[in-house]
Amino acid sequence: MYILLLYPSFVCSYEPIVVDVNEGRQIIDGIKKGDEIYFPFSFIKPYYEAYSSEKNGVVYFKHNNAIFRDVAGYTPTGNYLNFDKIAVENWDNYFDGHSIPVNNFRWGQHYYPISILHYGISHHAQKLKCGHNCDIDSNYDNSVDKWINYSGQDNISANGEGVRFTGLDSSYMLKINSSEKYINLDLAFRNANYRVYFEVETTDGIKHIQLNAGSGSHSLNDKYYYVGVPLKTFENRRITIFRDLQTDVKKMFGATYKSLLSVKVRGDVDVFSVSTSKTNHTRIIKRVADWLLEKQDSLGAWPSEFDHMFYSGRTEVMKAGWYSAMAQGLAISHLVRAHSLLGDEGYLDSARSALQIYSVPVSSGGVLDYYDSRPVYEEYPTTPSSHVLNGFIFALLGLYDLQEYDSNIYARDLYEEGFNTLENILPLYDMGNRSAYDLTHISSKTYPNIARWSYHATHVHQLKVMMSISKSTVIKEFHDRWYEYAFGFKVKTN
């Protein structure tokens, strides 16, 4: 013990040591062992932005907190980047009566074409993976005698291939008892006098999700989630209504979906078929494509109907009705894929029409801007220009898809001009250790808007795709370097 007290390092070769960081800006506790000094991760993590976890006695240090995926082999009808891994259902949104996602922005709830297209394209990507092994419907007998009249007088009749309900006072129920998450109804609302309920069992008890005629608004109480179905063009037409009950239950009741107990109907509704399914990719793909057809305006574009400040202090507000080249590109990519899967020629016509706005300058309300006289298709048509990189590349991919799929010469010209721009402006986004998100710093005369790692990963995925569809050595060089940035590589100094 005498020796131990005099020579504690004899049994413990580590000694605490004070570390002065940058001339006293921080003082931290390090460890000295032999000639080596050890720095605590609690210093490294915020100072350098680093990540770590510990598992089975090993520390895993990570330079980034993003997920890099293999996105090789791009085709206009194939998997779109890493979109097979995207779940818009988990974003901050809700689904309207026609199962189109509506964003919960801080500034309100709005349809956002870019989000809707992520929803559509991601389900296309998922469909490609599961092929014929998914989207399998469990069909329920929809004959008159299966519907139980549980309230009011009996007012049901056979109507061709389906059943006809009449009058809000007569309530019917079809027993389902399925744990499949999607409920799908082919039906026609003959007018606004109807209710359709899905009675679900959840970890928080029985809940009802109720569709009724409405502008698309929705409301909620402890037991009922009311979803308005905008009738408009659908009124008295046969349509498909489906719900992702799992997502509804989670978003609206904060509970976990267990099963669909029954479908309840009252009012002036014709029901042609009832099914449930584990997946619903095809219906979602079609639903989004149909939404695009419905919403495309006279300029072939999908405006965002809310004022939007892209970068406070750097850009002016974009007034409601602004267009996005990224939305156009994603829309074309979705429409091409939907056409390839579903064959609706209207989808291809819509995609062609979507090209127009690429040639309209931002100053005239379009999405075309310039960097150093080179055309850039803008995700955000801001003043001054923002040149958001990922949005520009999404816009290019739409052009590529239509050029390839439709041998479209107009798309080809737009693509080639834009691709040439891309090769020339990529250096402006290269920070030597990461990429920048946009070029707002140039017009605003300030610091670059550095991409968070998830966006850096998006850039890498996009460049990987561009590599697979071009022989550009510039694109390859940037891809390879930007990928390595994510794992600590930095370029040399002069």
Next chain:
Amino acid sequence: MYILLLYPSFVCSYEPIVVDVNEGRQIIDGIKKGDEIYFPFSFIKPYYEAYSSEKNGVVYFKHNNAIFRDVAGYTPTGNYLNFDKIAVENWDNYFDGHSIPVNNFRWGQHYYPISILHYGISHHAQKLKCGHNCDIDSNYDNSVDKWINYSGQDNISANGEGVRFTGLDSSYMLKINSSEKYINLDLAFRNANYRVYFEVETTDGIKHIQLNAGSGSHSLNDKYYYVGVPLKTFENRRITIFRDLQTDVKKMFGATYKSLLSVKVRGDVDVFSVSTSKTNHTRIIKRVADWLLEKQDSLGAWPSEFDHMFYSGRTEVMKAGWYSAMAQGLAISHLVRAHSLLGDEGYLDSARSALQIYSVPVSSGGVLDYYDSRPVYEEYPTTPSSHVLNGFIFALLGLYDLQEYDSNIYARDLYEEGFNTLENILPLYDMGNRSAYDLTHISSKTYPNIARWSYHATHVHQLKVMMSISKSTVIKEFHDRWYEYAFGFKVKTN
């Protein structure tokens, strides 16, 4: 001891732990103590580029390895940035027969105007600091009877205020015995038949530094360092020759200068005065200014007479005779300062004449290039353009000096246009955690040329100066942020 063996952590709370870095790219040895993981500095240092030293049991961690100085209060005749701390004598060069530094480039020994101007301006800055307390000559009696004839027949005579030596066969010596580092001679070489030796005592014994007529070449053996003095315009004219003996001894003999024992002369030389001094700022300022007058060409510029590859793989070779806006700017700054100190009107005329080349495009052999239609004065007139930041700002400072000192309207216009460019292109050099050295990555479509910390410090010093002479909030913002980059600050991500 039983307990000790079972619970070693009882006496040593540190445990080794394996750290996997970036999915197995590196495996390092960390330390775990409680919830904290410690990383070895031997990992941090190369991974992040960090610096540290240990002193008195404290570790000093540094984000950069540069020196940041207070350079506030810029005036056209004041201290030039941090140049009072620059010692061109320590650079890789030698000093020609007229004490002008000649760079030892990998590709040969060449006069380099930029280095010569660092030499001149740094001595001006040092002179400002020591004022009348420096540049004090210790004068030696130069009368005929002080010169000892130690070889050949006697051939010395009084010649006005000096002494006249004649014939290479007659050798004379004047005893000095001074440890002052500069030897200064006012003399005239009547023709090329002469030798002047400085006999010095060094830590490696007695050495001789010998001046003789020559093109400027120099040679060396174990005991003698031969320096050629180009006669040209000086022949048979009274000139001042001086040597920094300490620097000569160090560079040529790898030894330390101890004292000057004697000056030896033979040949057709008139000597008017002999002195030594501890400093020689004024003679150096004048010498460099006179060199500028001598070398300024018909375009008012100082060409570099060697081929130069600024950035292999990114720019084409600049052919011998290329001009540099940085050289022009430094030259103007030196000439203005020399004029203010010495009053020679020729210096101011030369400075005015130096403006011409600022308006000549690189494509026509000048230094004017453009970024996005904005004029940039180029340190290196490369194809494609390089837009080296520090060189551009040095070029601007010359313009500022002449605008202020000479109320020069042409300089003012050039300055204001260039300053406007500077405010607009600074964002392109901002990497979010450090600055870039140039913009070669843009035209070359590749990664940025990140400034090493010493150049980053130069940028910070330059911006500090620009802040002191302008009210630009842009300049101040960049200065403040770039300064903080040097101590670990990084801008946020999107």
